[in-house]
Amino acid sequence: MSQAEHEVRTDGNRGPGDAEVAALDAHWRAANYLAVGQIYLMGNPLLTEPLRPEHIKPRLLGHWGTSPGLNLVYTHLNRVIKQRGIEALCVWGPGHGGPAVLANSWLEGSYSETYPDVTRDADGMERLFRQFSFPGGVPSHVAPETPGSIHEGGELGYSLSHAYGAAFDRPELLVACVVGDGEAETGPLAASWHSNKFLDPVRDGAVLPILHLNGYKIANPTVLARLPEHELDRLLHGYGHHVLHVTGDDPMTVHRAMAVAMDTALDHIAAIRRTAREEGIADRPSWPVIVLRTPKGWTGPGEVDGLPVEGTWRSHQVPLSGVRDSPDHLRQLEAWLRSYRPEELFDERGRPRPDVLAWVPEGVRRLGSTPYANGGLLLRDLPVPPLERHAVAVDRPGAGRHEPTAVLGGLLADVMEATSDRRDFRLVGPDETASNRLQAVYGATGKAWQAGTLPTDEHLDRHGRVMEILSEHTCQGWLEGYLLTGRHGLFSC
Amino acid sequence: MSQAEHEVRTDGNRGPGDAEVAALDAHWRAANYLAVGQIYLMGNPLLTEPLRPEHIKPRLLGHWGTSPGLNLVYTHLNRVIKQRGIEALCVWGPGHGGPAVLANSWLEGSYSETYPDVTRDADGMERLFRQFSFPGGVPSHVAPETPGSIHEGGELGYSLSHAYGAAFDRPELLVACVVGDGEAETGPLAASWHSNKFLDPVRDGAVLPILHLNGYKIANPTVLARLPEHELDRLLHGYGHHVLHVTGDDPMTVHRAMAVAMDTALDHIAAIRRTAREEGIADRPSWPVIVLRTPKGWTGPGEVDGLPVEGTWRSHQVPLSGVRDSPDHLRQLEAWLRSYRPEELFDERGRPRPDVLAWVPEGVRRLGSTPYANGGLLLRDLPVPPLERHAVAVDRPGAGRHEPTAVLGGLLADVMEATSDRRDFRLVGPDETASNRLQAVYGATGKAWQAGTLPTDEHLDRHGRVMEILSEHTCQGWLEGYLLTGRHGLFSC
Known part of the structure; x- marks a missing residue:
């Protein structure tokens, strides 16, 4: 020493x-x-x-x-x-x-x-x-x-x-x-x-x-x-x-x-x-x-x-x-x-x-x-909202255009909302949340970020539960540690 | 700036x-x-x-x-x-x-x-x-x-x-x-x-x-x-x-x-x-x-x-x-x-x-x-010694014990020797050269190392062509860069 x-x-x-x-x-x-x-x-x-x-x-x-x-x-x-x-x-x-x-x-x-x-x-x-x-x-x-x-x-x-x-x-x-x-x-x-x-x-x-x-x-x-x-x-x-x-x-x-x-x-x-x-x-x-x-x-x-x-x-x-x-x-x-x-x-x-x-x-x-x-001792069921709320109405076959992952983004926003106090759900990925059209989730929570910010930034949030870093290894490790300790999450990549 | x-x-x-x-x-x-x-x-x-x-x-x-x-x-x-x-x-x-x-x-x-x-x-x-x-x-x-x-x-x-x-x-x-x-x-x-x-x-x-x-x-x-x-x-x-x-x-x-x-x-x-x-x-x-x-x-x-x-x-x-x-x-x-x-x-x-x-x-x-x-323009055939030199004599079936990879180690030592001036062959791996019984290669070259050394160290060599680091990603990248620029090598892991 x-x-x-x-x-x-x-x-x-x-x-x-x-x-x-x-x-x-x-x-x-x-x-x-x-x-x-x-x-x-x-x-x-x-x-x-x-x-x-x-x-x-x-x-x-x-x-x-x-x-x-x-x-x-x-x-x-x-x-x-x-x-x-x-x-x-x-x-x-x-x-x-x-x-x-x-x-x-x-x-x-x-x-x-x-x-x-x-x-x-x-x-x-x-x-x-x-x-x-x-x-x-x-x-x-x-x-x-x-x-x-x-x-x-x-x-x-x-x-x-x-x-x-x-x-x-x-x-x-x-x-x-x-x-x-x-x-x-x-x-x-x-x-x-x-x-x-x-x-x-x-x-x-x-x-x-x-x-x-x-x-x-x-x-x-x-x-x-x-x-x-x-x-x-x-x-x-x-x-x-x-x-x-x-x-x-x-x-x-x-x-x-x-x-x-x-x-x-x-x-x-x-x-x-x-x-x-x-x-x-x-x-x-x-x-x-x-x-x-x-x-x-x-x-x-x-x-x-x-x-x-x-x-x-x-x-x-x-x-x-x-x-x-x-x-x-x-x-x-x-x-x-x-x-x-x-x-x-x-x-x-x-x-x-x-x-x-x-x-x-x-x-x-x-x-x-x-x-x-021993995550199983702590795990609680995830409050998933009724899927019907996110059903896409189809009046006639082949008549409209929808993005399935954008619909999923709305569902995930509901899950984030329902877990805002419990804080036991996170969305993790290598900067693909928006690319994957899940950005509706930002209506309910932001992106975790403790580093510097600029006025042009969007959705960065010290308390956010969306996590984005280009290291897929880190994403995988974060989510694995989170799940094994009794929580829920999704890896979007 | x-x-x-x-x-x-x-x-x-x-x-x-x-x-x-x-x-x-x-x-x-x-x-x-x-x-x-x-x-x-x-x-x-x-x-x-x-x-x-x-x-x-x-x-x-x-x-x-x-x-x-x-x-x-x-x-x-x-x-x-x-x-x-x-x-x-x-x-x-x-x-x-x-x-x-x-x-x-x-x-x-x-x-x-x-x-x-x-x-x-x-x-x-x-x-x-x-x-x-x-x-x-x-x-x-x-x-x-x-x-x-x-x-x-x-x-x-x-x-x-x-x-x-x-x-x-x-x-x-x-x-x-x-x-x-x-x-x-x-x-x-x-x-x-x-x-x-x-x-x-x-x-x-x-x-x-x-x-x-x-x-x-x-x-x-x-x-x-x-x-x-x-x-x-x-x-x-x-x-x-x-x-x-x-x-x-x-x-x-x-x-x-x-x-x-x-x-x-x-x-x-x-x-x-x-x-x-x-x-x-x-x-x-x-x-x-x-x-x-x-x-x-x-x-x-x-x-x-x-x-x-x-x-x-x-x-x-x-x-x-x-x-x-x-x-x-x-x-x-x-x-x-x-x-x-x-x-x-x-x-x-x-x-x-x-x-x-x-x-x-x-x-x-x-x-x-x-x-x-454009490695193909620079590549020369690897001087591999006659395999007979490393043949294992088998007098009677099932009568002796040999380690195939130890024999390979001897062959690799010959390749290292034959390329000691040309320097176009490297052995790369995540610290498994000895575990894989290839250590005969150290008779011909050492392990590349520019960091600090101690008197108890063995085979570390500023000019060595065996490369060991625990990152298999780095091993892979080194060898790929080496091969694509017209050289030869082996990944031992």
Whole structure:
């Protein structure tokens, strides 16, 4: 972290005390332990006996590299959710880090409530481990069945547009979004940064992007991680963000910095909302982004077979690949697992100890239990007006001319009208609303727009529910995020 | 243009004198006249008689809005190509502006050489006009049959990656690339700005992006045009560029500013090349980008039927749509065409007058005649080694294990070796070269990389011909640009 920058930007947040940091670290270690366990173990989950080859899965599949970073974000989101009593959802862009999201949802209890056979104790821990990326088990990536997820891992590019889609028309919601530096190279992601020109600070929720620079994709460094920091900052400023940096490889230092950054970001978001909602919107706000630089495969094996692994691309998937056959690798794995001091984290029955759960929120505030990630719980029927109102009278066959999509535009205007208070319908497209002759809809709502305006502009509206940008990827991501969180919409292209 | 910025950045270039500006303006007016003519006319091309409805095409199709900007760029590229004797190619991102590119290629003579029935005189001008977007004629967008084009108009997103693909391994080539502010919203384009981290100033040519902010897409303002200038500058700095602004709506002022910006950009590029080639590469260079802000539909009708058109989205396609039926529209069209003073631009036989052609380059230096846009002229057979060298010996069926793609990797290494001087083969993919077991190729060449490096990195190479970025759109665009300019490659994903 650039200390000078950091001091300027904390807005007086001094960070947590030692006891709080210790509890955060305990949670993080527990999540890391559970992530490693899922990748490797099918027995002996609490290491109550020395690790033997038969405890190891015969085929090792999973992504360790991103997992400690995701665990850190989950841990620190828990803290601010609990401390501030906020409603939050998180989109995990590096969704190949399934072990991390599963670990956290097990720790907080959401997993066992959703899947009662995977109990929050030693038996359940063994099931959690064994089922991961195993025949008849669960996918190695974040998937629809992962509690709290609306975003499938693996298809990179849509995390940020999904996050914005989830935030539209949810004025109290915080949508955190982890963007990996691999995903950040893709087109759909690169385009979606500009979504903040369409986010209404009055009627929409907030999106907090957390750009996780662990430095590597599969076998290469990433572009953004290898830019000079001032160049990356300019890029993010150019995307319209206020930048908060968290950088390091010492866990306690990073916990403190991350807590300060989260507090600063949430204070900033609260101030933006207050200003917009109480004083009216003036300029487009500069929303915060957190740039998190931590080593890929952090806390994993530093070196394997003489080659550096932690902090390099070699930690992307399974850092120790020969555990069943190589006694050296087996010893390294056991030392790695024991480095988290599992006996401090879980009681003799395998239940997380109270310290580990000190900052875990409760009930539907938990990221794995939020109804916002389970749209079916929130969805209401769309009020579609009687179609007869839009029937085209045909007196004689072949005697008149009508545009079917213009008629549809009138129907859509009625739907917009009927949802003007509920705000659960949006029309999305790559600037084709008028081309497609749907422009009657502008009688009921305008086009979402928070950037600059000119007197000649038409139908631009800070609170509009028609959304137009030329990126069809962004359109698709916005609408998908909106629908998966329990609303309705139409993609017109 | 921000005058202060501009003064800092011209590197002593003072711009052209009055006569030079007058000639540039004559060329630009001629191109604008020919663009309007293509959209509207099927007779009376030189306006030798008053315009009548029967001179107008029955169905009007084409894009005027972007055309005057493209004409400006073509005119000013001509100037620097001729003045400096350089080899250049241009990728026209707003390729829906077919009338502009066709107009320029007709003016410079490339069109008539390629299509001898469309002569560079009044008869040919009438054919040029009539055939445009007409049954049996030519497409309204830049298309494969358009002289000098490697980039199909209409599918937005790939202009910049095509430009980089064309520039790789062409050390003397300048590839200009007009990026429209509509296209700039798309994912493929947004990702491709980072292509400059893969451009080798020693072995590759230069790419000069010209970001044309005419402010509007089809029916909406564009995001980039509505950012405060300092925010846009930060974005472009963050993409690794040095920014030159040209802004205005007074033609003479813009001609001068554009000439200065082009000279400054080309001096800058020459300095980057000289430093890298004579002194060795030190830091990654900050390549220039020109931000051109001119009105959409510039010099077209200011107002039609009481609504503003020039400088708004209403000029995107056909600004006057009722010309055959409305005497008012017909009068406006005639006044618009005559505003370019065609009698000063074309002689009585319809040939461009010498002043108009003063800055047009000759022969293969013309943008419409460059062999770099006609890859078949430059393509050489790929030296593929005898396959027997890579045959896998099979002594007994089913007795051994081999990875077919690892064998392919060995073959690709041979191809890389055989083309190490010719440099006309590249391997492109989204970080899957090693995953696909092709890593033997690294024995012959490395991975192209101009960003920061660490001691633990492997196979990164400023002059490498393996290209890896997670954007498959960028991979696709790079390889397409490379192949269409007469080289070979493989996409491994």
